[in-house]
Amino acid sequence: MNYPDEHARASRSADFRFYEELNDFLPEERRKVSFRQNFQGTPSVRDAIQAIGVPHGAIDLILVDGLSVDFSHRLQGGERVAVYPVFERLDISPATRLRAEPLRCSRFILDVHLGKLARYMRMLGFDTAYSNDWDDDTIIEISLEQKRIILTRDLGILKQRRVSHGYWVRCSEPLDQVQEVLNALDLSRQLRPFTRCLECNGDIHAVGKDEIRSHIARDIVDRFDAFWQCAECRKIYWQGSHYQRMQERIKCINRN
Ligand SMILES: [Zn+2]
Secondary structure (H helix, E strand, C coil), rough: CCHHHHHHCCCCCEEEECCCHHHCCCCCHHCCEEEEEECCCCEEEHHHHHHHHCCHHHHEEEECCEEECCCCCCCCCEEEEEECCCCCCCCCCCCCCCCCCCCCCHHHHEECCCHHHHHHHHHHHCEEEECCCCCCCHHHHHHHCCCCCHHHHHHHHCCCCCCCEECCCCCCCCHHHHHHHHHCCCHHHHHHCCCCCCCCCCCEECCHHHHHHHHHHHHHHHHHEEEEEECCCCCCEEECCHHHHHHCCCCCCCHH
């Protein structure tokens, strides 16, 4: 049943336009165009955007009638709302971002489905927290405490209110995923291959043969000259076949 005042509340609307990768969250007909969205009352811009299906954790800048606003800004109806992603590569520096400093120092935490991507990220030198038994709450808490960007295949995490920085990984193959993340977050100038332990994310450093001789097989000590060791878990690395394979993959990633 429609009472007159309910009808009046429901008839408010604003025009929305989402930019760049935020379009991936929208149905085809709403991508890269301005569209009208109805709402009731005077919702916060955060709630209005969530209702459209775009997780607020993926958003860095909202302009309402050309002025930047924060998530709590209330819509009255009739506005034009432009929404930009966290990793928008266009220069929007003159406008006010939702956060004082974007987390471009690029530390990450990955959800439980992204174990292989975690190893690739570490291989390329990115500080990457990962455990296959962390639940969503734990991932969000660590991300806030340690200022880590959440990489996830699960949109549910990015829709939670507490999340400040996140990226939804679209690809399903690990090698495609690492390429996707490097491109989307513009990370290709930050690669530091072979500086981080694949197992535990600790720093690895060069060590002399004498330091590791008693810990690995004799024929390996004899066959290779350069060794590295993790400062945290003490795992030893050398330029064996595994290293060659990683080199190939890094070349592959850099080519794309
Ligand atoms: Zn380690």
